Amino acid sequence: MSARATAPIPAAARLLLIDDDTDLLRLLSMRLKANGYRVSTACSIASAHARLAMETFDLVLSDVRLPDGDGLTLFEDIRRHHPALPVIMITAHGSIPDAVDATTRGVADYLTKPFDGQALLDRIAKALGNASSTSIAEGDRADWCKAIISRSSRMRALLAEARLVAASDASVLILGESGTGKELLARAIHNASARAQGPFVAINCGAIPDQLLESELFGHVRGAFTGATSTHAGLIQAADGGTLFLDEIGDMPPALQIKLLRVLQERAVRPVGSTQASPVNLRILSATHRNLEDALGNGQFREDLYYRINVVSLDLPPLAERREDIPLLAEHFLRTLARRYGKDVNGFAADALETLAISQWPGNVRQLHNVVEQVCALSTTPLVPRSLVERALRAQPIEALSYAEAKQRFERNYLIQLLKLTAGNVTDAARLADRNRTEFYRLLQRHGLRPEPFRAENQPDEEQTRCPSRRPA
Missing domain, CATH: 1.10.10 (Arc Repressor Mutant, subunit A)
Incomplete structure (x- = not known):
């Protein structure tokens, strides 16, 4: 063993080895597994892309020359979609200019065959140590959105835009299908804003009967209506100094839309039955799965309110358009649920994870969580088998659409x-x-x-x- 000190590495780091030399893949896999790594292999750029879409890795080790393309081209793809993932390049045709060019472009390290086994282990440990330090630093900066689990470029771009929007006090309309995580994004915007120390108050406008929604939002005074035996402060007043999140605002009755517009214009709220208005200082974030422009056309939503709440719009992609996040989300949900239920479940079998990744998800992230909760509750083995995933998927209710x-x-x-x-x-x-x-x-x-x-x-x-x-x- 080398006496040189190496950088600390994450426990059971996951490596992807890419080479069309199956004998070398087998040898490297045995050596790296013996040193505590978890190893997956691929023998072409196409199979590497498939692996990267299905699994999460801590480091990639790739040959430069592959049967269906250039390993450096693969590196550029990895850097574009997984910018924090370190890559070490290996080749039998290396040269100093090639190494300089590769490291200039961002490759973590560069080895020429034949190479010393201990040297490879040292290079891997060093690259993982550097990546771990970077991840910790990025994690500190990303506390505002740590509840959003994603590695997709679509979500990365969306979060970057949300971070910029959070710095202002502009009203934001979050668009997206049901179950995509609109409230999580709203909370992230609140956390990144100057109002982060204030309250975050959320209400689903479509889940409360019309006759109760007015009282919940605006509050009421004693005697305002039958049963109002005491004065009640509404959620708008509760959000004073912070953020009010109006989920499914497209379902808000027209009469209440007028009252909400007045709050936004006057920055004051008048409880039901009161003659006095109280000043409020809050930010409005809204969300809907409906097409509000269609609702404007048929008179179901007020145009003046629409432009008040839609200063900036953010569109959350459905889960089917960010499939690279499915394995990541499924593993995260499984770990969380296993702790909650006290189950000895460590992960998904490879074919079970593949089944999740290629399945249809009309219910988006919420539906995925429901499926994972079912398999966690029913699993009797450390790895969730494919059969259990298929059973949970069949049990999902059929979505009825107009x-x-x-x-x-x-x-x-x-x-x-x-x-x-x-x-x-x-x-x-x-x-x-x-x-x-x-x-x-x-x-x-x-x-x-x-x-x-x-x-x-x-x-x-x-x-x-x-x-x-x-x-x-």
């Missing part, structure tokens, strides 16, 4: 698939849809889609590919 909702969801998903297929090229996507560019842009605008994010991401196929035979030397 014809209009089903048509809208299909149209939006169809447009997303076209943009993915064409890497955001609107001309090509319009041609495939048999529509002209103007009409296609109108469709994108209707569904709140832009081609730019698809040009940046260009996600690879997630399906695991089989290793080809080793190329001739």
Whole structure:
């Protein structure tokens, strides 16, 4: 063993080894597992992408020359989608200029075959130690959004925008399907704002009967109505000095929309039955899964209120558009639930995790949590088997959609698939849809889609590919 001190490494760090030399993969896997690492392997860029989409890793060790492309190109993809993931490159064709170029571009380290086994262990430990220090520093800075579990570039961009918005006191409208985590994002914005030390008060406007919602929001005085035996401060007053989050604001009755607009304009609230208004200092964050522009058109939502609450809008992507987060979320939920229930469950079998990643999630993150809770409650083994995941998925209730909702969801998903297929090229996507560019842009605008994010991401196929035979030397 080398006498050199190495950087401390995370316990049971997870490594991804990429090389088309199956004998070398086997040898490296045995050596690294013997040193306490958890190891997965891939023998091509395509299979590496599939692994990265399905699992979370602490470090990647990759050959430069692979049967379906250049390892440095793979590194650029990894840096774009997983910027904190360290990569060590290995090649039998190395040179000093290559090493300098690779490290300049951000590669954690560079080794030339043949290499000393202990030297490799030292390089891995050093890279993991550096990554761990960076992660801790980033974690300190990201306390405001630590409840949001994600590694997708879509969510990273959204959180960066939310962080900027939080610095102001502007009203924010959070859009997204049910179960995507709109309240979590609202809490994150509050935590990153100057109001973080004040209260965060949330209310679901669609979950409270109309006749009670007014009293809950605005409060009432004694004798304001039958049963009002005492004065009650509403949630608007409770949020004074902090943030009020109005979830499903699209379900708010028109009469209450007028009263809310007055609060926003006058910065004062008048309880039901009172003749006096009390000043309030609060920020309004709102959320809805409904299309408020359609609600404006049919008179269900006030235009003046819409522009008051929609100074900035943030669109949370559905779980189907951030599939790389599914394994991460599932493992996080399982650990949390196992502690809560006192279950000895350590994780998912590989095929069980794959089943979760490729399944449909109409209920988004909330539905995923429900499935994980079922398998955690029923599991009798340390690793959750695929059969238990499939059973939980079959037990999920079928989502009943209206014809209009089903048509809208299909149209939006169809447009997303076209943009993915064409890497955001609107001309090509319009041609495939048999529509002209103007009409296609109108469709994108209707569904709140832009081609730019698809040009940046260009996600690879997630399906695991089989290793080809080793190329001739």
